[in-house]
Amino acid sequence: MDVLNALVLFLNFVMIPATAYGAQLALGALGVTLIYAVLRFSNFAHGDMMAFGTMLVVLVTWGLQSLGVSLGPLPTALLALPIGILGTIVLALVTDASVYRFYRSKRSEPVIFVIASVGVMFVYNALTRFVIGTDDQRFEDGARFVVKVGDFRKWSGLDEGLAIRTSQLITVVVMILTVAFVFWFLQKTRTGKAMRAYSDNEDLALLSGISPERVVRITWILAAALAVIAGTLYGLDKSFRPFTYFQLLLPIFAAAIVGGIGHPLGAVAGGFVVAYSEVMVTYAYKGVLTYLLPEAWRPEGLVQMLGTDYKFAVSFIILVVVLLIRPTGIFRGRTI
Amino acid sequence: MIRVEDLHLHFGGIRAVDGASVNIAKGSITGLIGPNGAGKSTLFNVIAGLYRPTSGKVWLDGEDVTGLSPHALFHKGLLRTFQIAHEFASLTVRENLMMVPAEQPGEVLWDAWFKPGRVRAREAEVRARADEVIDFLEIPHVADELAGNLSGGQKKLLELGRTMMVDAKIVFLDEVGAGVNRTLLNTIGDAILRLNRERGYTFCMVEHDMDFIGRLCDPVIVMAEGKVLTVGHPAEVMKNEAVIEAYLGRGLKNRKASAMGPA
Ligand SMILES: Nc1ncnc2c1ncn2[C@@H]1O[C@H](COP(=O)(O)OP(=O)(O)OP(=O)(O)O)[C@@H](O)[C@H]1O
Ligand SMILES: [Mg+2]
Numbered sequence: 001m002d003v004l005n006a007l008v009l010f011l012n013f014v015m016i017p018a019t020a021y022g023a024q025l026a027l028g029a030l031g032v033t034l035i036y037a038v039l040r041f042s043n044f045a046h047g048d049m050m051a052f053g054t055m056l057v058v059l060v061t062w063g064l065q066s067l068g069v070s071l072g073p074l075p076t077a078l079l080a081l082p083i084g085i086l087g088t089i090v091l092a093l094v095t096d097a098s099v100y101r102f103y104r105s106k107r108s109e110p111v112i113f114v115i116a117s118v119g120v121m122f123v124y125n126a127l128t129r130f131v132i133g134t135d136d137q138r139f140e141d142g143a144r145f146v147v148k149v150g151d152f153r154k155w156s157g158l159d160e161g162l163a164i165r166t167s168q169l170i171t172v173v174v175m176i177l178t179v180a181f182v183f184w185f186l187q188k189t190r191t192g193k194a195m196r197a198y199s200d201n202e203d204l205a206l207l208s209g210i211s212p213e214r215v216v217r218i219t220w221i222l223a224a225a226l227a228v229i230a231g232t233l234y235g236l237d238k239s240f241r242p243f244t245y246f247q248l249l250l251p252i253f254a255a256a257i258v259g260g261i262g263h264p265l266g267a268v269a270g271g272f273v274v275a276y277s278e279v280m281v282t283y284a285y286k287g288v289l290t291y292l293l294p295e296a297w298r299p300e301g302l303v304q305m306l307g308t309d310y311k312f313a314v315s316f317i318i319l320v321v322v323l324l325i326r327p328t329g330i331f332r333g334r335t336i
Numbered sequence: 337m338i339r340v341e342d343l344h345l346h347f348g349g350i351r352a353v354d355g356a357s358v359n360i361a362k363g364s365i366t367g368l369i370g371p372n373g374a375g376k377s378t379l380f381n382v383i384a385g386l387y388r389p390t391s392g393k394v395w396l397d398g399e400d401v402t403g404l405s406p407h408a409l410f411h412k413g414l415l416r417t418f419q420i421a422h423e424f425a426s427l428t429v430r431e432n433l434m435m436v437p438a439e440q441p442g443e444v445l446w447d448a449w450f451k452p453g454r455v456r457a458r459e460a461e462v463r464a465r466a467d468e469v470i471d472f473l474e475i476p477h478v479a480d481e482l483a484g485n486l487s488g489g490q491k492k493l494l495e496l497g498r499t500m501m502v503d504a505k506i507v508f509l510d511e512v513g514a515g516v517n518r519t520l521l522n523t524i525g526d527a528i529l530r531l532n533r534e535r536g537y538t539f540c541m542v543e544h545d546m547d548f549i550g551r552l553c554d555p556v557i558v559m560a561e562g563k564v565l566t567v568g569h570p571a572e573v574m575k576n577e578a579v580i581e582a583y584l585g586r587g588l589k590n591r592k593a594s595a596m597g598p599a
Contacts, residue, residue: 193435194435197427197435201423201425203406204422206405206406206407207384207410207415208410209438210438211407212407
């Protein structure tokens with residue numbers, strides 16, 4: 001019984017939240033990695049693109065709520081998501097046409113693009129804060145739980161309860177659908193193959209029938225859509241605050257690099273690696289150990305390796321270690 | 337067909353192309369030879385739009401195409417291969433070939449989703465052509481292999497195959513024969529002649545193998561130190577003192593001259 005209780009405790013506070021968080025990071029990292037593979041730079045504005053898109057979703061959600069539109073048990077945000085995606089695609093394409101295209105035509109070094117993306121990041125950031133402010137915004141509605149703690153206790157007869165929030169389940173389902181779509185797109189469609197070709201060898205792609213501008217456009221469309229989906233899922237799961245999204249940049253890049261930057265499968269794997277590490281390292285194991293260990297050995301402290309305030313240190317350490325030991329990541333990066 | 341006028345391309349202090357003027361006649365197979373570092377590949381790169389020249393002009397069929405993007409030149413029927421074979425490593429050989437033809441409807445999201453019939457028809461067409469090329473090059477056994485796994489010689493064949501996927505006007509071949517075995521070299525030579533006669537491709541090719549050049553090319557352009565030294569029939573060019581000095585080296589003079597045979 002104690003073992004089961006420990007397991008449920010662990011599932012409830014580590015596995016379930018980390019899986020949802022991992023799915024969000026995976027989608028974010030997938031966007032970063034696609035941009036890197038095709039446009040060859042690390043897009044520092046990705047976090048703030050997520051924030052901008054999520055802001056649109058929040059605004060549209062509020063609008064729908066005030067009109068009395070709802071999806072029943074599902075969050076209204078799902079209905080607002082396509083509009084947020086469209087708006088963000090427009091933003092990404094306008095940015096590309098007004099900033100990055102100029103440097104592409106000059107065949108600038110990747111570092112120039114990175115610096116330009118930092119500038120873009122500040123602009124997006126200011127735009128978002130100008131419209132919605134810097135505060136926390138909640139926009140989750142519908143049924144809060146799929147599995148409630150009380151119901152689970154009654155059903156299982158255990159002391160510990162297990163809860164699965166609607167937002168967590170939706171996160172995982174949406175992530176699986178999105179990733180499946182992106183992979184199908186890259187593997188099977190002519191456009192997807194053109195993206196992979198462009199990523200493999202830009203010079204050759206330029207000297208064949210592949211239209212570079214079209215490939216770039218499709219890449220931004222995919223990246224923007226992924227950013228808004230990731231941002232909205234994160235916002236539903238936690239809450240929406242522009243600054244948090246800027247901070248997400250670190251775990252997202254850690255995820256993309258752990259997996260092998262430029263490698264879509266790697267980005268997904270990396271998202272989960274980072275999320276599980278972060279949550280496991282910052283979780284206080286006192287409860288779990290109390291169930292598992294004999295009375296005399298029970299810990300008095302929290303048995304927490306790192307305070308949650310330092311959770312970003314985990315991504316940072318992962319990033320540094322990977323870059324030192326295996327810079328190409330789990331999967332060899334730089335191909336899609 | 338192609339006219340290059342007083343072309344310069346300087347990399348910092350290196351004058352890779354230093355005032356070259358070249359004419360390539362329609363329907364010809366023009367050879368381009370010269371010692372290593374003469375600027376042959378760089379000249380190709382400038383003509384194909386990969387580099388913008390420091391100064392000078394390139395004309396294609398009477399139209400000024402200087403500084404046009406490689407992509408735009410491709411659409412005008414100008415194709416090239418790379419000396420160091422390029423390939424889309426994570427695509428198969430067949431997919432590599434199928435990537436070449438432009439304006440495939442499957443590339444436009446709208447068409448891909450709303451006109452699947454048209455997309456499929458065009459794809460079947462392109463696939464059939466790719467299969468023809470694969471048969472022609474006698475590489476059906478690697479058709480579904482990832483191009484990144486091919487041998488060096490096979491990658492060269494793939495380079496040539498790419499130029500056969502569309503109806504080109506002029507094709508620049510940068511040492512397609514290098515690293516390819518004799519039998520295959522002859523096959524490639526035959527392929528070039530056939531494309532030239534039957535499809536009217538104009539070729540300009542860099543090659544270090546004098547037999548190969550002698551068999552296919554007329555005229556031959558000789559480059560050295562970024563400049564054009566001389567142009568003429570291969571046998572004549574080989575007798576030219578300046579060419580021997582710059583390219584063949586004095587010791588090789590007799591052997592090379594006899595290898596060329598009587599003109
Ligand atoms: N990207 C570059 N940057 C700097 N220098 C270059 C570059 N490309 C070529 N060069 C220089 O330009 C000169 C001409 O090079 P190029 O590759 O055109 O020679 P080539 O005639 O093709 O020689 P080979 O027969 O060996 O292929 C060389 O001195 C080379 O070092
Ligand atoms: Mg060369």
